[in-house]
Amino acid sequence: MDDTPKISTDEALRAENFRLNKIVKSLMNRAERAMSAGGTDFGLFQATVMLENQVRDRTRELEAALNENEKINYDLEREKEEQRKLYRKLEEAQTQLLQSEKLAAIGQLAAGVAHEINNPIGFINSNLGTLRDYSSSLLRLIAIYEKTEDSSDSATEKKALIVEMKREMDFQYLSDDLLELIDESIDGCARVRRIVQDLRDFSRVGDVQWQKADLHDGLNSTLNLVWNEIKFKVDVIKEYGVVPLVECIPSQINQVFMNLLVNAAQAISEHGSITLKTGCEGDKAWISVSDTGTGIPADMLPRIFDPFFTTKPLGKGTGLGLSVAFGIIKSHDGLIEVDSRVGQGTTFTVRLPVQRNIN
Numbered sequence: 001m002d003d004t005p006k007i008s009t010d011e012a013l014r015a016e017n018f019r020l021n022k023i024v025k026s027l028m029n030r031a032e033r034a035m036s037a038g039g040t041d042f043g044l045f046q047a048t049v050m051l052e053n054q055v056r057d058r059t060r061e062l063e064a065a066l067n068e069n070e071k072i073n074y075d076l077e078r079e080k081e082e083q084r085k086l087y088r089k090l091e092e093a094q095t096q097l098l099q100s101e102k103l104a105a106i107g108q109l110a111a112g113v114a115h116e117i118n119n120p121i122g123f124i125n126s127n128l129g130t131l132r133d134y135s136s137s138l139l140r141l142i143a144i145y146e147k148t149e150d151s152s153d154s155a156t157e158k159k160a161l162i163v164e165m166k167r168e169m170d171f172q173y174l175s176d177d178l179l180e181l182i183d184e185s186i187d188g189c190a191r192v193r194r195i196v197q198d199l200r201d202f203s204r205v206g207d208v209q210w211q212k213a214d215l216h217d218g219l220n221s222t223l224n225l226v227w228n229e230i231k232f233k234v235d236v237i238k239e240y241g242v243v244p245l246v247e248c249i250p251s252q253i254n255q256v257f258m259n260l261l262v263n264a265a266q267a268i269s270e271h272g273s274i275t276l277k278t279g280c281e282g283d284k285a286w287i288s289v290s291d292t293g294t295g296i297p298a299d300m301l302p303r304i305f306d307p308f309f310t311t312k313p314l315g316k317g318t319g320l321g322l323s324v325a326f327g328i329i330k331s332h333d334g335l336i337e338v339d340s341r342v343g344q345g346t347t348f349t350v351r352l353p354v355q356r357n358i359n
């Protein structure tokens with residue numbers, strides 16, 4: 001067995017080479033001295049030559065090892081560069097994945113949002129039609145007032161004309177309804193504005209700005225967006241606590257809320273509830289989304305954050321929601337936890353540092 005100690009670095013190899021050369025030199029000096037002193041110490045001479053040969057061989061081996069080491073270093077450097085390139089590509093792919101998942105979520109929502117906008121636009125349109133009729137009746141009434149003002153007809157005749165007109169247009173009903181229609185329409189416009197605003201907040205694609213955000217605002221506006229999908233089968237219960245502003249990338253955190261809310265709603269088949277709770281413990285804010293849905297079997301729990309893991313039928317789920325949510329929360333130095341009981345429901349809890357950790 002070769003018991004020569006393994007020399008691993010270039011420096012050590014060079015030092016060893018240097019040391020051996022020195023030994024060779026001193027042995028040759030000794031041999032020369034012995035010969036010139038007249039002695040023919042053949043044993044010493046023989047040993048010297050043998051040693052010299054051994055040292056030469058060893059030097060050659062060391063030189064070869066040195067070369068090999070240099071080559072390995074060069075290969076390692078290239079491999080490292082290759083890895084750096086791959087890592088950059090991976091990062092790009094991750095950003096693209098995040099973006100396309102967000103776009104897919106928006107696509108999924110588009111139909112719901114369109115309906116949500118269409119509905120108020122529909123009744124605003126019909127209200128405007130009625131308001132137009134009301135206005136023309138009122139204008140006719142005013143015209144009668146104006147006409148009777150400058151006519152010489154008797155007061156009784158004037159009154160009779162006005163009473164008749166008012167009866168014809170159902171003045172009492174009209175005056176009650178008119179303001180109601182206007183209020184309803186203003187409300188409808190506000191709803192449309194809010195939806196458009198929420199959608200804009202949500203879809204700010206390139207927005208990766210860290211800022212201090214109110215998590216309740218994010219939860220509320222995301223809830224507005226999914227409302228159309230969930231309102232028929234889900235009661236939403238809000239139990240918001242006191243949460244300071246949290247330093248985060250709000251559009252990404254909203255995406256996490258969206259994925260959790262949609263999952264929760266999809267887990268409820270007939271009718272159930274989603275409870276949103278928030279709070280703050282120490283330097284971490286937390287948000288939990290609980291549903292009374294199907295629950296997740298214990299053997300499935302370790303896989304739900306895996307990309308493309310889905311139990312939903314084709315076209316209904318891609319299996320990316322939770323893996324994207326996990327990535328976002330991780331990049332915020334946070335945690336995402338799950339607690340689930342089959343047949344009872346599931347709670348996802350997100351914990352986020354209130355202050356961003358720059359290191």
Ligand SMILES: Nc1ncnc2c1ncn2[C@@H]1O[C@H](COP(=O)(O)OP(=O)(O)OP(=O)(O)O)[C@@H](O)[C@H]1O
Nearest residue numbers: 263264267304310311312317318319320321322346
């Ligand atoms: N609240 C929940 N209740 C029950 N099961 C859940 C819940 N959330 C997630 N799951 C399970 O975890 C799986 C993965 O969820 P994930 O959000 O990653 O993908 P998906 O919902 O199937 O598809 P996508 O979100 O891409 O539309 C789901 O298919 C489902 O089986």
Ligand SMILES: [Mg+2]
Nearest residue numbers: 259263321322
């Ligand atoms: Mg999902």
